[in-house]
Amino acid sequence: MTDKIKAPSGFKYSKTKSLIRFKWKEGEWDKGTLLNEDTFTMSYAATALHYGQSAFEGLKAFRWQDDSIHVFRPQENAKRMALSCERLMMPNVPEAMFLDAIKRVVRDNADYVPIASEGALYIRPFIFGCGQTIGISPSSEYEFVVLVIPVGDYYKAGTGGVKSIIWENFDRAAPFGTGHVKAAGNYAADLMPTTKAKANNYDIVLYLDAKTRSYIEEFATSNFVAINAKGTYITPESPTILKSITNKSLMQIAQSLDVKVEKRQVKLQEIDDFVEIGACGTAVVITSIKQIDYAGEMIWSQKTAGAVLDKVKLRYQQIQRGEVKDTFNWMFRV
Numbered sequence: 001m002t003d004k005i006k007a008p009s010g011f012k013y014s015k016t017k018s019l020i021r022f023k024w025k026e027g028e029w030d031k032g033t034l035l036n037e038d039t040f041t042m043s044y045a046a047t048a049l050h051y052g053q054s055a056f057e058g059l060k061a062f063r064w065q066d067d068s069i070h071v072f073r074p075q076e077n078a079k080r081m082a083l084s085c086e087r088l089m090m091p092n093v094p095e096a097m098f099l100d101a102i103k104r105v106v107r108d109n110a111d112y113v114p115i116a117s118e119g120a121l122y123i124r125p126f127i128f129g130c131g132q133t134i135g136i137s138p139s140s141e142y143e144f145v146v147l148v149i150p151v152g153d154y155y156k157a158g159t160g161g162v163k164s165i166i167w168e169n170f171d172r173a174a175p176f177g178t179g180h181v182k183a184a185g186n187y188a189a190d191l192m193p194t195t196k197a198k199a200n201n202y203d204i205v206l207y208l209d210a211k212t213r214s215y216i217e218e219f220a221t222s223n224f225v226a227i228n229a230k231g232t233y234i235t236p237e238s239p240t241i242l243k244s245i246t247n248k249s250l251m252q253i254a255q256s257l258d259v260k261v262e263k264r265q266v267k268l269q270e271i272d273d274f275v276e277i278g279a280c281g282t283a284v285v286i287t288s289i290k291q292i293d294y295a296g297e298m299i300w301s302q303k304t305a306g307a308v309l310d311k312v313k314l315r316y317q318q319i320q321r322g323e324v325k326d327t328f329n330w331m332f333r334v
Helices: 047-051 074-087 095-108 184-199 245-256 268-273 309-321
Strands: 019-025 033-035 054-056 059-063 069-072 120-129 141-151 162-166 204-208 216-219 223-228 233-236 261-264 274-281 285-294 297-301 331-333
Touching: 019 095, 033 095, 047 120, 054 074, 054 184, 059 309, 069 095, 074 095, 074 120, 074 245, 095 120, 095 141, 184 204, 204 285, 216 233, 216 268, 223 245, 233 245, 245 261, 245 274, 245 309, 268 274, 268 297, 285 309
Parallel strands: 162 204, 162 285, 233 261
Antiparallel strands: 019 033, 019 141, 054 120, 059 069, 059 120, 069 331, 120 141, 204 216, 216 223, 223 233, 223 274, 274 285, 285 297
């Protein structure tokens, strides 16, 4: 094996050795092909381009000290992609095929997996309609692709937390819409509010429920988690929130550390009760929030610098890095 690479600073695209590409036509998937490319051609009439028939996942692979490579909970990503495919009328990617794709592409790009303490190999599986379909209907053909990218931290180190804003005139997801699946269009809708936030010196947008605008839902790219004065881990429950695998795992870890967990509706007016707030997801694990503004006012500021969330995050990362025993049986060796 060549020298192990160090993760680049930040979270950005870079070309690696290969990606893996599967095609679906006439009711079945092919066997998939590893390709040394980062572009492809498709019809101008593809449903992904006209009607947003596209979904994706995100997960990570880590190199342990014994040089073995492990992926964090890919079975959960396979299940969530199946939900996205069902909602967007795309053919399911069977779990066995999903896991085989992950294993093949990570093995082929093993030299790009950083040492776990320095970064990770980010894995991006995605599926899209590529058949020639101008009428509004599901595509006749699909592609499932998995690309991999070595990454470092999503946010700059040493920030002490990030600033968030709740916009009065933007919603993330409509009731009975697609907020609960990882549809590409969900993220397109967030581009304007997030760009506006960054132009005003905020790092991330926090969204309320679209119906009443009185309940906290999630951040633009991450679930919302909080610790109250009693040390309870609280996260919102809503049919329009993306079911975060990171959040699910953090809740299990919190309970194993004797931290009480509540998953329920969270009223915006409760925010004063929280001493810690974090944004959690694959790219960041947990990012500490230091301030939240709404309607021109600061409605929350950090009261405790990560006493509980940091403890839960540390155990999560120790499992990913192979530094403690994986009692949950989460790590998938490739």
